[in-house]
Amino acid sequence: MLENNELIQLAIVDDHPVVIEGLQRLLGSKDYLNVAGTFTSGADFLVFMKDNRTDIVLLDISLPDTNGMELCKEIKKRSPGTCVLVLSNHSERSIIMQMLQNGASGYLLKNASADELLNCIHEALAGQITFSNEIKQIIARPSAHELKEVPQLTRREKEILHLISDGMTTPQIAGKLNLSQLTIETHRRNLLQKFDVNNVAALIKVAVQQNLI
Amino acid sequence: MLENNELIQLAIVDDHPVVIEGLQRLLGSKDYLNVAGTFTSGADFLVFMKDNRTDIVLLDISLPDTNGMELCKEIKKRSPGTCVLVLSNHSERSIIMQMLQNGASGYLLKNASADELLNCIHEALAGQITFSNEIKQIIARPSAHELKEVPQLTRREKEILHLISDGMTTPQIAGKLNLSQLTIETHRRNLLQKFDVNNVAALIKVAVQQNLI
DNA sequence: TTTGCACTACCAGTTTCCCGGTATTTTTCC
């Protein structure tokens, strides 16, 4: 917890110097925070962290020397109290969610406004999970972001999709619904076709990612 | 878009009268919105909507006559301009995400504070996707909410999990990684054991839901 | 240096899934 009137120590990790400079100009003018350091590599930041309290780090994912996902994990491991706010051009739902799972407190795309960035910084420091509006949109409706159409499923298809995702086999589903195994097979086939995938692993992945399950 | 000084028309749909009453007390005192109607059934609300502009509806999921998921879809179908803000005791990630996919603009649990509710109402009306803090927490880190431990995966296991979720078969993965099919089979076996599931469908569902993919 | 973990590989048998479609009945909606 920050003491009253103590400056927020903020670090920036991004492989593009112009991004760092822009962020410095924006954030450097705020009298409640101190841009304690800026880095173009993950390794340099990890060294910095050893001797410098960092309340929050604005972290890009694409770095020359490290995988941002692993770096995020490593930051949280070494300094659990440091908030990681991802600032990235990667807008894939999968990357967003994995970064959150690896300990990031928040995620914004680089096109977020200055106000949004500042707001997210404050929310993260307040202990909240924080997303920019565009990230919330991606999380809520990934298909809209990917310009894909979510397949329209019939009542029975939805039911069977859920049962498949619970790990039930075709014989088990047939038993539960009192239908022929061949009927279940046809529904599975139809599901694979509607989602344009070849097997159940890809089907379930897309269905969960598109918030159908 | 609301005209300046025009009251926000808000409806409440919940099967518990005490919840409705509490919300009315809270919201009824706000001079910028009008509690246009309260309903304990989905059907009644749909009838109401026909003749009454509703800018935002606070919607429970468990209703006596309808499935809240389908009701949400139906509301958005009949009146796309109406914001649906889910107010529910259901905290399962799966339900949250399905409601969002069905068109809800936001989601809060019933234990959210008055301030959070009001804030979410404003964000939803501003065209944003909005979550209470607890919902963001659940979305970001479902395992923490479910008091489950996310399995620790080795580097190879992660790689193979991703490839499986992309729909690749064991022979295909073996070819891609230059490993024996039997090696891939062992990794798959280990993944199933770590996640305590019986097949790949359940494996991928849990992995995506826990934000590992 | 030793121990433990990760990774690789083995393999036969059984079960399940996917593929190539086609066809009939029931339900829903206009």
Added chain:
DNA sequence: GGAAAAATACCGGGAAACTGGTAGTGCAAA
């Protein structure tokens, strides 16, 4: 009431997945 959509069922063959384990090598950490 009719058309269209949804649901049900068919079925053999081949491929893939799952199951029951066991075992050896290399690397990392203590």
